[in-house]
Every structure is written in C-alpha cells, then in structure tokens.
Amino acid sequence: MKNYSFRRNAFTLVELLVVIAIIGILVALLLPAIQAAREAARRAQCTNNMRQIGVAMHNYHDTYQVLPAGSFNLRHDWPANGTNWRTLILPFMEQESVYNELDFTNQRPSFMAGGAAGGDALIGNEVLRGLLVSAYRCPSTQIRPFENAEGVAHNNEQGTLNVSYVGNQGAARPIPGPDPNRGTRDCQQGWSCDNGVLFQNDAISMAYIVDGTSNTVLIFEQSGLVAGRNRTANYYGGWFGSRRPFTLIGQCEDHWQAGTTCVRFAPNSNIVQTGATDQMYRNNTVVNSQHPGGINLTMADGSVRFIPDTIDFVMLKRLACRYDGETVQLP
Amino acid sequence: MMGQTSRRGFASGSAWALALLACLGVGCAQVDPVGTVEGTVLLDGEPYADASVVFLSLETGQGSSANLGPGGQFSLPDPLPVGSYTVFMAPRAEESSTDEPQPVTMDAAIPDKYWNEASSDLRVTVEEGVNDVRVEMET
Numbered sequence: 001m002k003n004y005s006f007r008r009n010a011f012t013l014v015e016l017l018v019v020i021a022i023i024g025i026l027v028a029l030l031l032p033a034i035q036a037a038r039e040a041a042r043r044a045q046c047t048n049n050m051r052q053i054g055v056a057m058h059n060y061h062d063t064y065q066v067l068p069a070g071s072f073n074l075r076h077d078w079p080a081n082g083t084n085w086r087t088l089i090l091p092f093m094e095q096e097s098v099y100n101e102l103d104f105t106n107q108r109p110s111f112m113a114g115g116a117a118g119g120d121a122l123i124g125n126e127v128l129r130g131l132l133v134s135a136y137r138c139p140s141t142q143i144r145p146f147e148n149a150e151g152v153a154h155n156n157e158q159g160t161l162n163v164s165y166v167g168n169q170g171a172a173r174p175i176p177g178p179d180p181n182r183g184t185r186d187c188q189q190g191w192s193c194d195n196g197v198l199f200q201n202d203a204i205s206m207a208y209i210v211d212g213t214s215n216t217v218l219i220f221e222q223s224g225l226v227a228g229r230n231r232t233a234n235y236y237g238g239w240f241g242s243r244r245p246f247t248l249i250g251q252c253e254d255h256w257q258a259g260t261t262c263v264r265f266a267p268n269s270n271i272v273q274t275g276a277t278d279q280m281y282r283n284n285t286v287v288n289s290q291h292p293g294g295i296n297l298t299m300a301d302g303s304v305r306f307i308p309d310t311i312d313f314v315m316l317k318r319l320a321c322r323y324d325g326e327t328v329q330l331p
Numbered sequence: 332m333m334g335q336t337s338r339r340g341f342a343s344g345s346a347w348a349l350a351l352l353a354c355l356g357v358g359c360a361q362v363d364p365v366g367t368v369e370g371t372v373l374l375d376g377e378p379y380a381d382a383s384v385v386f387l388s389l390e391t392g393q394g395s396s397a398n399l400g401p402g403g404q405f406s407l408p409d410p411l412p413v414g415s416y417t418v419f420m421a422p423r424a425e426e427s428s429t430d431e432p433q434p435v436t437m438d439a440a441i442p443d444k445y446w447n448e449a450s451s452d453l454r455v456t457v458e459e460g461v462n463d464v465r466v467e468m469e470t
Contacts, residue, residue, distance in 0.1 A: 116431050153430055173449040174389065186447065188434035235432075243432065256432050266392030270409060273385055273396050274422040275435035313392035 042139040043291045046164075046221065047304045049135045053165060053219055054302030056092035063092075066205045070167045070198030070260040071241040075107070082241025083111040084259030085167050085198050086136065093135055101127040113237030114148070115155030122158050128239055129158050136238070138164035140290040141223035149230035153279050160237030162230065164223035165298075167260035168216075170196030171317035172284060177324040184262065185248055187255035190276040190284040193262035194248040195321045197300055200257055201247045206300065209322045213300035215329055216322045220261065221295040224288030227272045233258050235280035243281070256281040263287070263320040267295045268309045305330050365410035366457045368395075370464030371403045372420075374441055378403035381438050382420040384466065386455065387448050389417055398423050411457045418466050419451035441468055 011019075061067050068089055073082030083104070090099040103110060103124035109117040110124045122129055132145055143149075146159035156162075170193030174180035183195025193199060197209065197218050209216050222232045240258040244251070264284040265271050276284040289295040294308040300322075307316070307330065318328045368386065372379045380399045386407060387394035393412055397405040422435055437446050444450040445468055455464050 153432065155431075181449070189432075190435075191447075254432070254434055264392075265387070265394060269392065269394065271385070271387075271394050271396055272424055274383065274424045276421070278424060279432070281432045310391075313388070313390060316392070 039140065039291065043296070043306075046138040046140060046223075046289075046291070047296055047306070049138065050165060050219060050221065050296050050298045050304045051302065052093065052135045053089070054298040054304065056089040057218060057298075057300075058302055059092040060089050061206060066203045067197060069203040070169060070196075070200060071257040072201045073242040073245045075245065080241075080243065080245075081106050081108065081110055082243075082245075083239050084241045084257070086163055086165075086259055087111070087239050090133070093133065095133060098127055098131060098133075101125075111236070111239050111241060113155065113160040113240070114157030115153075115236060117155075117236070122160070125239075128160050128237070131161060133161060133163075136161060136163045136165060138221060138223040138289065138296075142225065142290060143223065143230045143232065147230065149280075151229050152231060153281070154230070154235065156234070156237045158237065160239055162232060162234045163238035163259075164221060164232070165219050166222040166233045166285070166287065167198030168196040168218055168220060168320055169193040169199045169260045169262040169283065170322070171320040171324075172262050172264035175321050175324060176314050176318050176326065177321070183248065183321070183323075185252060187248075187252040188275075189254065189256040190282045191262050191264055192248055192255040192283045195323065196260075196262070197322060198260050199248065200242045200255060200260070201245055201250075209300050211318075211322055211324060211327055214303065215319065215327045216300045217297050217319050218300040218302075219298040220263075220287040221289045221297060222261065222285065222287050224268060224286075224290050226277060226286050226288065227270055231272075231277060231280055231285055233261055233280060233285045255283065257283070261285045261287060263317055266309060266313055267307065267311070267316075364413050364459040366413055366459050366462050367407065367410045368455075368457060368462045368464055369404070369406040370462070370466060372399055372405065372466045372468070373403060374468045375470055376467075379441070379468065381423070381440070383423050385419050385421050385448070386411060386416040386457075387419070388412075388414055389448065390414065396421065396424070413457050413459055416455050416457055417448045417451055418453040418455050419448050420445050420468075440470075442470055 068085040071084040073080045106124045108120040143162045148156040172191035173184040184191045184193045235258040242257040262283050268288040269286045318324045383398045385396040395407040395409045
C-alpha cells in the first residue's frame with residue numbers, strides 16, 4: 001500500500017509527453033496571435049496619426065477660413081519653390097518651431113531634396129533634412145523614413161521624410177454622377193483632379209465640400225509598396241509641391257506633383273502603369289497600406305475610417321469626389 | 332461548481348482547437364474565382380506591340396497590366412477576379428527609371444480613345460480559368 005502511493009507521486013513518461021505536446025500547441029497558437037496583436041496596435045497608432053492630421057486641418061481652416069492647397073508652386077520657371085499641405089499644417093501639428101524656420105519666399109528650389117535642384121536642394125530649408133514628424137509616419141510601413149528609393153525616380157538624396165499620408169485630389173474619370181468627366185483631366189501625368197479636396201494650386205473652404213464633410217475623403221493612407229517598390233507621392237522628398245503653377249482648368253502641361261493623389265485604382269492595387277502609378281510624381285499613385293485587408297482614411301470632418309480593399313469601388317470614388325451629388329456614407 | 336465551469340471551459344477550448352485545426356487543413360478563406368488572361372493585341376488586324384495593355388474594372392478598381400511582346404502577345408502577371416474589364420493602352424513600362432520627370436508620350440499610330448479607360452470602348456469579360464483574349468483596335 002505504501003509502495004503504491006509512492007509510485008503515484010511521479011508522472012509517467014506518457015503524461016509528460018501529453019503535457020509537453022499541449023504546451024507546444026498552445027504556444028504555436030499564441031505566437032501568431034501576438035504578431036496580430038502587435039499589428040493591431042500599429043494600426044491603432046496609424047489611425048491616431050490620421051486623426052491628428054484631421055484635427056490639424058480643421059484648426060488650419062478655423063485660422064485661415066480655407067483648407068490648405070494640396071500642392072502648389074508660385075513660379076512659372078523651373079526650378080520651382082513649391083510645397084504641399086504637409087508643410088502648411090505643421091504649426092497645427094505642434095511643429096511650429098520647424099514651420100517658423102521655413103523659407104516660402106526663396107527663389108531657389110528649396111523644398112526639393114535632390115535631383116534637378118542640385119546644390120540648391122533644401123537651401124534655406126535645411127531644417128527639413130532628416131526631420132522626423134512621427135505623426136506623418138504609419139508604424140506599419142516598410143518604407144524607411146529617409147530612404148531614397150531605388151528603381152524609381154525619387155531624388156531624395158538629402159534624406160527628407162517619406163510621409164505615409166496623401167491628400168485626396170479627387171476621383172479619376174469616369175466619376176459617378178451626371179457628368180462623368182467633371183474635374184478630371186489628363187495633363188501628361190495621369191488623371192489630374194480637382195473634384196476632391198486637396199488639389200494643385202488652389203484651395204477651398206469646407207463650404208465647397210457640398211456632399212458634406214462626413215461623406216468626403218480628406219486624406220488617404222499610402223504606406224505600402226506597389227510591385228515591391230516605394231511608389232508613394234513623395235517625389236523630391238515628402239515636402240515638395242507642384243511642378244507647374246497651373247490649376248486643372250489652366251494650361252494643361254506637365255501637371256505633376258507630390259503629396260496628393262487622384263483615385264483611379266482600388267486600394268492596395270498592384271498596378272504599375274506608365275503615366276499613372278509607376279512614378280512617385282504621377283497623379284494616380286495607389287493608396288495602400290501594410291495593414292491586413294485595407295487602408296485607413298481621414299474624412300473631411302476629421303473622423304478616421306478603415307476601409308477594406310474590397311470596398312465598392314464606385315462608392316470609393318463617390319467618397320473621393322466632393323460634389324457627385326450622392327451622400328454615400330461608410331457603414 | 333468550480334469543477335463544472337472549468338470542465339465546460341476545457342470543452343469549449345478543445346472545440347475551438349478542433350475548429351482551428353479543421354480550418355488549417357481545409358483553408359478558411361473563401362477565395363473569389365479568378366481567371367488568368369493572355370492574348371494578342373491587333374490594330375486593324377495587324378499585331379501591335381508598341382505599348383503596354385491595361386485591364387481595369389471600372390466597378391471594382393481591380394486590374395493588371397503587361398507590356399506587349401513581339402507579335403502583340405501579352406500575358407497578365409496577376410490573375411484577375413472574374414468580371415467585365417475595360418481594356419486600354421499605356422506607354423510601355425520600362426524596367427527602372429531614375430530620371431527627372433518625363434511627360435508621357437503616346438504613339439500617334441493608334442486613336443486617342445484607346446489611351447485611357449474613360450474613352451476606350453474595348454471590353455473583355457474575364458471568366459474562371461484561362462482566358463485567351465484578342466484585343467482588336469481600329470483606326
């Protein structure tokens with residue numbers, strides 16, 4: 001009897017193996033869950049960044065009674081000194097000290113981070129070199145903050161920020177609504193648009209968003225890769241503006257820019273089309289992300305939504321266009 | 332009482348584990364039907380090779396593109412979800428370009444309407460499996 005109870009104090013080999021196997025299965029189940037939880041946290045941080053941008057846009061609007069221009073250029077001749085909405089809202093992103101150091105009147109191409117700017121690159125705006133505005137970066141992106149992308153024209157030799165968020169120029173034709181061609185035009189660099197909110201060489205107030213600010217996109221996430229390459233709207237670095245000083249209805253020539261995009265393809269598309277998505281300076285760069293299944297976007301009312309890649313594409317175009325007449329709402 | 336709850340917890344846990352194993356074995360995702368696309372582009376009946384061809388669905392925004400080979404042949408790199416696609420031409424995609432921005436130049440040999448999805452009247456319905464497509468343009 002005594003001997004028997006002594007034997008019961010030890011585990012048998014089979015019992016040990018069963019326990020080890022169960023622990024193994026549990027760990028195998030847990031590890032992917034940890035990765036998914038980390039990605040969920042990064043997505044939440046990304047959402048928060050986009051919310052901050054939305055609030056900054058509203059504060060800008062409250063101050064100037066108008067939203068910032070999507071991208072602009074004040075000079076006809078090349079090289080130019082233009083920039084985009086990302087610099088204009090810096091004071092409202094708690095980056096006022098940086099903003100105060102910027103020179104918007106310089107006659108040299110001082111928002112360009114390399115390439116044709118040559119020795120003039122960032123002159124007067126040296127503060128932008130290596131400047132990390134963390135609210136402009138999605139934590140999930142695999143694009144390094146100051147990289148000068150290979151295999152595409154980037155011209156970011158000076159190492160300015162690769163921003164993960166891009167302004168909404170509008171929707172490429174055919175747009176939903178009575179006039180499928182309104183507000184979109186091909187000026188040698190893909191469809192340029194002014195039926196969105198942040199477009200070239202012009203600025204609108206919220207009163208012009210006639211579909212309603214909660215039904216119109218302000219900012220898209222653009223933090224992924226297309227065919228393995230960085231093709232985000234960060235040409236000449238994240239702070240460059242328009243090549244030309246023309247609006248959509250002005251002279252139709254060489255309308256390329258950085259900082260905004262016109263929706264032509266589904267989110268996370270893998271389309272490398274010459275003249276539309278292949279280069280960072282084109283007007284139809286794909287909106288994308290590393291989050292599983294979709295991208296974040298900021299609506300003009302400042303709210304942030306996550307939309308799936310499989311969103312009804314016509315609905316996405318309606319959301320991008322500010323006057324299609326349909327007040328579609330995300331569920 | 333405690334014993335009962337924990338036993339029920341264990342039972343539901345093993346049910347989950349079983350469901351998960353079943354998923355791993357069978358595959359949980361409901362995959363939409365797709366079709367691969369290859370074919371030839373013709374201009375007035377003659378093979379046309381001096382561009383790339385783009386398939387874009389105006390309903391879903393999904394699409395793909397490929398350079399035209401000699402004889403106007405192409406094969407899209409990605410399978411497309413089944414459905415109706417607008418087909419149009421784009422300038423050839425180069426391997427890599429690190430130049431300053433270049434305006435896009437179109438070949439004047441084919442009518443302007445074929446250069447974008449809004450004016451192109453070429454339609455292709457992609458079905459499940461392999462699709463062999465003849466894209467016929469007319470001047």
